[in-house]
Amino acid sequence: MDELKSLKNKWANQKFDKQYSAEELNGLIQKKSKSSIKYIFYLSVTEFFLYISIPFIVPNYYESFDYYKSLNLYEFSIATSVIGYILLLYFMLRFFRNYKRISVTDSVKGHLSTILNTRRAVNQYIYFSLGILLVFLCVVMYSALLFDENLIALQEKKDSIVMIIFIIGLVISLIIGVFGLLYYFLYGRLLNPLKKNEKELMNINH
Amino acid sequence: MSSLKNEADFVILLNENQNLVHKICRMYTDSKAAHDDLFQEISIQLWRSYDRFEGKSKFSTWMYRVGLNTAITLYRKEKKRIDSGVLQDNIPQIAVEEYDSEIDEQLAWLYKKINAFSEIDKALILLYLEDKKYDEIAETLGISSVNARVKMNRIKKRLKEMINDRHDG
Secondary structure, three states: OHHHHHHHHHHHHHHOOOOHHHHHEEEEHOOOOHHHHHHHHHHHHHHHHHHHOOOHHHOOOOOOHHHHHHHHHHHHHHHHHHHHHHHHHHHHHHHHHHHHOOOOOOOOHHHHHHHHHHHHHHHHHHHHHHHHHHHHHHHHHHHHHHHOOOHHHHHHHHHHHHHHHHHHHHHHHHHHHHHHHHHHHHHHHHHHHHHHHHHHHHHHHH | OOOOOHHHHHHOOOOOOOHHHHHHHHHHHHOOOHHHHHHHHHHHHHHHHHHHHHHOOOOHHHHHHHHHHHHHHOOOOHHHHHHOOOOOOOOOHHHHHHHHHOOHHHHHHHHHOOOOOHHHHHHHHHHHOEEEEOOHHHHOOOOOOOHHHHHHHHHHHHHHHHHHHHHHH
């Protein structure tokens, strides 16, 4: 029993070898922060801007609308693009608003939650975008099989329809796989320990 | 940005309380280099949030919050910092020995034991050893006072068991 008290006493009076002088401390606080929040912020902003710049990066992006027209999907493709940009705007606003709320003077639980919520806004955006993309691709593919003359011609050969579906499936799984890996390495290492800590604090409160 | 007077006041305050920052660094790192890195990061974060602190909350609560938040959330250890060298096997061990030799033997044992605890438990142990009241612990971590009390009792029990095991072993 008393040993715990003596340990506490020692704890209170412990001395550290390294004692910084006022000048040294003054120098320390001028240095650049290595905070990982900064990296999460830059990565997230980059992602949003990558999505904004899709029309400029993807070759023949605008010409593809002519193709959708030939499949009777012009209005559908415009509507999906508009919904995509509304979602982008909504999630960007949420992201920046949460980012501004991150404060190191918050309680540990509050701090963890604001960081994770900031990042969640980006993740949700990506899930929604991928979802819309997937629905859009399926609709386009279905219509293409009905209206695209080249594809109709191909369908007449028996095996090629299976091949087409197989290749399309492979491409979609590859895209999702690459995204998954990228996210695992980019954010998993930064955010998993935070999630674990948040969960532990939540458990204390339950 | 804060004025020069502010900066001077802050440095005095940090200087007076640097032992607390050292304790957090010692708990959350396992080498001198990482300790110094974390000390620097906590100092920067304290200075950046100094404007928001002045008068608004209890000094120690502000300091614990910033220190723990930095150690737990903002700061990720650069584990690979010595890996590129050829002497990979020798260096980390020397670093640890050197680290432990400077303090009281019982405290060195305590820090070594604490190392195996989760980051949140480390925060609880720190606040327990610092003799903080349940309200302040609750406010620092963002949990309720009742739960802070329950947790503190468990931490106390675990520490006692650790001490007993040490004598038995």
